[in-house]
Amino acid sequence: METKARKVLIADDEPDILEILKYNLSNEGYEVITAKDGDEALEKARRTLPDLVVLDVMMPKKTGVEVCQLLRAQPAFKETLIIFLTAVNDEGTQIKGLETGADDYVSKPVSPKVFLSRVNALFRRLNKTEARILTIENMTIDPERFIVKVGENEIVLAKKEFELLYLLALKPGRVFLRNEILNQVWGNDVIVGDRTIDVHIRKIRQKLGVDCITTVKGVGYKFEL
Amino acid sequence: METKARKVLIADDEPDILEILKYNLSNEGYEVITAKDGDEALEKARRTLPDLVVLDVMMPKKTGVEVCQLLRAQPAFKETLIIFLTAVNDEGTQIKGLETGADDYVSKPVSPKVFLSRVNALFRRLNKTEARILTIENMTIDPERFIVKVGENEIVLAKKEFELLYLLALKPGRVFLRNEILNQVWGNDVIVGDRTIDVHIRKIRQKLGVDCITTVKGVGYKFEL
DNA sequence: ACCGATATTAAGTTATCATTAAGTCTGTGT
DNA sequence: ACACAGACTTAATGATAACTTAATATCGGT
Incomplete structure (x- = not known):
């Protein structure tokens, strides 16, 4: 009863992290698109309309928070899931992230196990809200x-x-x-x-x-x- | 009252943190045991068999990572949930933590709200098998x-x-x-x-x-x- | 038949929910 | 900017079901 593959866009400037996350998400059946900075993330998001966007907070061109705000300003991305990756242990940043409209954040260094379970949890939650009469x-x-x-x-x-x-x-x-x-x-x-x-x-x-x-x-x- | 209160052991050398976490967990109906260093954590864990162990990574006597490894080596703690508290931005430590068999880690400074929702999430995942007809x-x-x-x-x-x-x-x-x-x-x-x-x-x-x-x-x- | 243990009943106590009203917040139109 | 309305939350009070206790009856084994 597999529906169509979920599309995930990952944006991070560290190639290693992109690789690890892409590998793990692909294994779980997700379709993965990657971007290496804020601008590329925005552009690819608009073009591919992913179900989930994973944003590193610290990126060249535009930060994850900026990208998130810009996306959320568009109706097409009102319902899109957004996760922040952050190396910042500062709680202020994390809360601000959530206020900007992120659905979750994962702190670096990322544990693939934890990351996957978070992603799965988000989609699970989404499925429940799926609008049907x-x-x-x-x-x-x-x-x-x-x-x-x-x-x-x-x-x-x-x-x-x-x-x-x-x-x-x-x-x-x-x-x-x-x-x-x-x-x-x-x-x-x-x-x-x-x-x-x-x-x-x-x-x-x-x-x-x-x-x-x-x-x-x-x-x-x-x-x- | 719940079927049976979940037992949580918290080990941290900072009394303030112990107090805050204990307070919040108790309010949610958890039964809380505290320890102030690695040895005490080990000893109390063996005696009280908690459902969840929260370990500060940096502790006197034994570090959280060491405690975790020692616990996991015993059959009785194969299924026990373990969360690390870490102020260390050191990547190596965190990764090693997860490889040691922790189920999640929370970075300091700890937000009680975030911490609680993580704890609840872990138990929720665990519970999936419990309610059967x-x-x-x-x-x-x-x-x-x-x-x-x-x-x-x-x-x-x-x-x-x-x-x-x-x-x-x-x-x-x-x-x-x-x-x-x-x-x-x-x-x-x-x-x-x-x-x-x-x-x-x-x-x-x-x-x-x-x-x-x-x-x-x-x-x-x-x-x- | 006696004794210890459980069954039964009724009455007391507590916890939890329903209800109401008042307060806070948010957005909309003037 | 203002006030108004509706949505949401909180707090206070009352009702009731759930739970506990205690007192008495009954049972089963020796």
Whole structure:
């Protein structure tokens, strides 16, 4: 059930690193494009539209951060995954990287094992968000328009509400732990209180008017019509 | 409470770092043991058998790398997760660290947020094999859905009830001592009276309506259809 | 029949969730 | 720049299910 190969663009000025990462990614079935500086990275990114861009922070011509910002400014790269490679142990830089819109960063020297697992993790996360319309009995959940149809009623949910419902509905019956929900809907590093989830659950139940979310006390929530 | 708290051993010679990491891990429900040098780390690791060992690379007595190698040499620590903390930008050290068998490394200065998300990620990866659906004759115990099916009836158990039944059903026929049950379901450090187990057993028997738990007087309980 | 151990029941305690309201943040239109 | 609206988060309170305990009954082996 292999879909088409994921395209990965790697930009780094050290040929050795390019080689190592290219070798490992190829072995995993990725299609790899390489660039040796910021300008080349930008140009190749625009031309090949990769699924993932790996950027060394310190590069000639343009730094990884600059490239990232320029890419993110274009609609075509809004959803593209971006990973920074950084030798800088400075936390400030790392955080700034993430704020610029990177999805992860890996510190140098790079361990191929760690790098691969990060890449795989990112794509895994992406797959889950893949927009497809869910239909469970008389309920339709449409991620394109943030709309839920129950029978003939069209109900509009807010973003977080929708993402939460969508997550649960992806696997009806399966219990999602509060931590899983936080990770998937809010992100690994965002810290919000537990009660926040409850409030969103409540709004969903209220708006839908149908009892489709079951509480499993001490564990989490599950979708169940 | 979790099925069983994950034990984490942190070894670092800087008391501040120990405190910060301990605080954050405890908040996430981990059980934390600390050590201030390599020898102490080794000794406590052997005694407490943690699920995860966090090792500062630069420590008195023995370095983190040495501790890691010594641990990995023992069968008991083949599967234990190991993370290195390193302030060293030295490439050689880090690479050697990973070759020694560390699962990840985090560079200092440590951001608690980043550190936590790495730890959680490691355990998440490890957990993939844990939740499996048990089927014994016409009974199905599904931890993912938190449901027990007997024939066509779906029975909802409370958290402790479910965990208790799941534990027994993992090894049908095997007798679990009351102490084992307490450790697995309630955790090593929680103190509850013996009667508590009886009450939960009773609720399970009552809810299932099937006689699947046998009392072994003076010893414990076992699952048996 | 007696004793130690478990079963049962009911009542007490706690943890967790639901609900509400108020506060913060963000973006939009004037 | 301003204010307004909607989305999101937090905090406080109340409700309830889950859990624990304790008191009493029952069972099984000697």
